[in-house]
Amino acid sequence: MDEAGTMKDKVVIAISGGVDSSVAALLLKEQGHEVVGITMCLGVAAEEGGRTKCCGPREIEDARRVCQMMEIPHYTMDFAGDLEEYIVKPFVEEYARGRTPNPCVACNRHIKFGTLLDKVTAMGFDFIATGHYARVEKQAGRSTLSLSKEMRKDQTYFLHAIKRETIDRIRFPLADLTKEEVRQIARRHRLPVSDKQESQDICFIPEEGYGAFLRSRSIDVKPGEFVNREGDVLGLHRGFALYTLGQRARLGGWSGEPLYVLGIDARKNRVVVGGKADLMAPGLAADRVNLLVDDLPERCVAKIRYAHRGAACRVALDGDLLQVIFDEPQEAITPGQYVVLYDGGIVLGGGVIREALK
Amino acid sequence: MKAIYLDNAATTPVDAEVIEAMRPYFRETFGNPSSIHSFGQHARSAIEGAREKVASFLGAKPAEIVFTSGGTESDNFAIKGIAWANRKKGNHIITSAVEHHAVMEPCHFLECEGFEVTFLPVDSHGLVDPMDVAKAITERTVLVSIMHANNEIGTLQPIAEIGKAARERGVCFHTDAVQTFGHIPFTADELNVDLLSLSAHKIYGPKGVGALYIRQGTRMEPHMHGGEQEGKRRASTHNVPGIIGLAKAVELAERFMSEEVTRIASLRDKLTRGIFDRIDRVKLNGHPERRLVNNVNISIGYCEGEAMILSLDLMGIACSTGSACSSTSVEPSHVLRAIGLSIEETRGSLRFSLGRYTEESEIDHVLDTLPKIVKRLRTMSPAYRGISAAKGAGG
Numbered sequence: 001m002d003e004a005g006t007m008k009d010k011v012v013i014a015i016s017g018g019v020d021s022s023v024a025a026l027l028l029k030e031q032g033h034e035v036v037g038i039t040m041c042l043g044v045a046a047e048e049g050g051r052t053k054c055c056g057p058r059e060i061e062d063a064r065r066v067c068q069m070m071e072i073p074h075y076t077m078d079f080a081g082d083l084e085e086y087i088v089k090p091f092v093e094e095y096a097r098g099r100t101p102n103p104c105v106a107c108n109r110h111i112k113f114g115t116l117l118d119k120v121t122a123m124g125f126d127f128i129a130t131g132h133y134a135r136v137e138k139q140a141g142r143s144t145l146s147l148s149k150e151m152r153k154d155q156t157y158f159l160h161a162i163k164r165e166t167i168d169r170i171r172f173p174l175a176d177l178t179k180e181e182v183r184q185i186a187r188r189h190r191l192p193v194s195d196k197q198e199s200q201d202i203c204f205i206p207e208e209g210y211g212a213f214l215r216s217r218s219i220d221v222k223p224g225e226f227v228n229r230e231g232d233v234l235g236l237h238r239g240f241a242l243y244t245l246g247q248r249a250r251l252g253g254w255s256g257e258p259l260y261v262l263g264i265d266a267r268k269n270r271v272v273v274g275g276k277a278d279l280m281a282p283g284l285a286a287d288r289v290n291l292l293v294d295d296l297p298e299r300c301v302a303k304i305r306y307a308h309r310g311a312a313c314r315v316a317l318d319g320d321l322l323q324v325i326f327d328e329p330q331e332a333i334t335p336g337q338y339v340v341l342y343d344g345g346i347v348l349g350g351g352v353i354r355e356a357l358k
Numbered sequence: 359m360k361a362i363y364l365d366n367a368a369t370t371p372v373d374a375e376v377i378e379a380m381r382p383y384f385r386e387t388f389g390n391p392s393s394i395h396s397f398g399q400h401a402r403s404a405i406e407g408a409r410e411k412v413a414s415f416l417g418a419k420p421a422e423i424v425f426t427s428g429g430t431e432s433d434n435f436a437i438k439g440i441a442w443a444n445r446k447k448g449n450h451i452i453t454s455a456v457e458h459h460a461v462m463e464p465c466h467f468l469e470c471e472g473f474e475v476t477f478l479p480v481d482s483h484g485l486v487d488p489m490d491v492a493k494a495i496t497e498r499t500v501l502v503s504i505m506h507a508n509n510e511i512g513t514l515q516p517i518a519e520i521g522k523a524a525r526e527r528g529v530c531f532h533t534d535a536v537q538t539f540g541h542i543p544f545t546a547d548e549l550n551v552d553l554l555s556l557s558a559h560k561i562y563g564p565k566g567v568g569a570l571y572i573r574q575g576t577r578m579e580p581h582m583h584g585g586e587q588e589g590k591r592r593a594s595t596h597n598v599p600g601i602i603g604l605a606k607a608v609e610l611a612e613r614f615m616s617e618e619v620t621r622i623a624s625l626r627d628k629l630t631r632g633i634f635d636r637i638d639r640v641k642l643n644g645h646p647e648r649r650l651v652n653n654v655n656i657s658i659g660y661c662e663g664e665a666m667i668l669s670l671d672l673m674g675i676a677c678s679t680g681s682a683c684s685s686t687s688v689e690p691s692h693v694l695r696a697i698g699l700s701i702e703e704t705r706g707s708l709r710f711s712l713g714r715y716t717e718e719s720e721i722d723h724v725l726d727t728l729p730k731i732v733k734r735l736r737t738m739s740p741a742y743r744g745i746s747a748a749k750g751a752g753g
């Protein structure tokens with residue numbers, strides 16, 4: 001406690017060198033907490049002059065500079081081994097099976113709010129904070145993960161898989177701010193990162209793209225056949241791993257209705273295509289379910305990808321199998337992506353989409 | 359409690375006497391030593407006095423001292439300068455697996471230019487065998503470069519014997535003495551070296567200045583071209599205040615060395631023993647006796663160096679580790695790997711390097727703090743919990 005008798009927490013801010021985590025650090029410092037900045041070094045740094053990455057040398061320098069300006073201690077910690085084990089290896093395996101994984105969800109569960117949280121807890125810190133747009137709320141003694149004020153940037157989709165018991169150890173200083181407000185705060189405090197572009201890419205995918213990355217991981221990316229649902233060959237594709245369900249499929253010489261990827265057959269290196277209407281499905285089945293509440297309500301809202309607006313649905317959980325039936329059919333339900341459930345702004349949990357229901 | 363600095367192998371604070379000695383050379387005696395006028399002459403006289411000081415400390419002639427910008431430049435100059443000057447004679451260089459990057463990297467650079475480099479292995483204490491050096495020398499060998507003491511594990515190499523082996527075959531011998539110069543007594547002749555790198559900021563002098571001892575008669579190709587400074591061997595306007603600071607630091611080393619060697623070694627031994635008494639699963643890295651008087655390097659099992667160093671720093675204790683994540687590399691220390699440590703052991707390594715201003719109470723404080731940190735961090739390690747449960751120690 002300080003002289004005023006208020007509690008001062010020892011907080012680690014996971015700081016990436018971007019504007020969001022920098023402002024989050026600033027807010028914690030202004031709230032009077034004992035703040036330490038840690039940048040995770042993931043060992044995927046691009047060379048100087050290369051593409052901006054969440055953890056390249058330039059980014060680490062930015063994070064250090066921001067912390068020094070705020071006079072908070074800054075350290076980098078090595079998580080390259082964890083990234084490989086928990087994120088990259090499963091990512092490659094999922095791709096090899098023709099699914100489209102979301103590594104950021106896994107990173108939050110296993111690294112940021114996994115090994116990093118464990119480490120800083122052992123070092124004696126009370127909380128870990130990040131620059132995510134999300135909120136932790138206490139209701140009737142239980143903490144919940146909830147939507148942030150910034151609906152367009154809300155990142156709870158990426159956070160739904162964290163272990164429930166970690167919620168109490170997390171702070172999201174940006175919960176009540178919009179992205180524009182965050183930028184304004186950064187400018188007002190003359191943070192050198194105030195006008196930085198956001199990184200949208202997956203940090204370990206090199207500039208050369210998915211194909212080069214997957215090839216470097218011994219995934220055979222070679223041309224195969226586009227087929228329709230009946231199995232008729234319509235043309236050639238560049239390698240099944242480069243396609244995601246729902247994406248427009250461009251076939252040389254095709255003059256009919258626009259075609260979309262309906263499915264991926266990894267074993268045969270085939271990509272199934274069809275009309276937009278064929279992308280619609282009434283529901284989905286998911287597994288590897290993570291719950292952030294005691295029980296699921298019968299009705300809620302489900303998001304089937306980050307950019308999805310969310311759709312009203314009925315849910316039923318049987319063991320580790322989650323069934324979601326939408327009020328209206330949804331487009332491009334993609335195996336490997338996460339379905340995340342919401343109820344009135346509270347994140348209930350989610351799971352990995354196994355298949356769309358017919 | 360004021361912060362405790364136990365990273366003197368990285369750099370040292372500048373001694374107050376050194377600062378005083380440097381002060382007149384910024385505004386009063388500020389001339390360019392290469393100028394003809396009185397301003398230049400005064401500055402020239404000062405740096406020549408400094409050269410005599412450094413030379414006599416090494417038992418060398420003033421003409422054998424070339425001032426540089428520090429240890430890294432001295433190493434680069436020595437290695438490239440000898441290699442380039444002897445292209446007609448040969449293209450083979452011998453060094454060791456535990457050298458500082460300032461030696462390793464110029465060697466790798468020369469490999470790209472067609473030189474062949476032998477990186478001699480070391481034993482589990484980090485020692486190079488002089489017999490290995492003798493055996494590795496061929497008709498094409500132009501340079502042997504082996505460090506005097508290792509900056510990470512503190513092991514002192516049998517430099518005089520290695521130098522003898524090189525001399526018998528007529529091969530030039532360089533040593534990086536950045537960690538020993540001004541810390542332990544020696545002369546260039548005792549070490550049988552032809553070239554020796556030294557730095558000011560490791561001996562309570564300023565950063566950005568050092569020197570290379572070059573035995574008279576050694577042919578060198580300059581690596582900096584420009585003016586005629588340093589007998590045309592190293593162009594660039596002299597860093598006059600820095601050179602004066604270096605000489606003053608040498609004078610202080612001469613004055614304090616014999617007393618410091620004993621005092622610091624006893625603090626080092628207290629720290630080492632204390633850690634072994636208070637923490638289980640600890641291993642000393644480097645040679646148990648033939649080591650720098652100020653170096654303690656240990657691996658603590660089931661505990662990551664990164665987390666330890668961070669926790670120690672937050673509690674006001676500064677030291678270093680063999681597997682720190684810098685912004686460009688997460689590679690574990692090549693030195694610790696070369697002496698046979700596992701990746702786990704390099705991760706759990708800590709280096710404490712003591713210095714002129716280290717006090718016994720600070721060692722006591724570290725011995726009080728470190729075991730608590732280790733105990734807390736080990737609660738994270740399931741493997742350690744298993745071990746301590748098995749032997750009933752209760753963690």
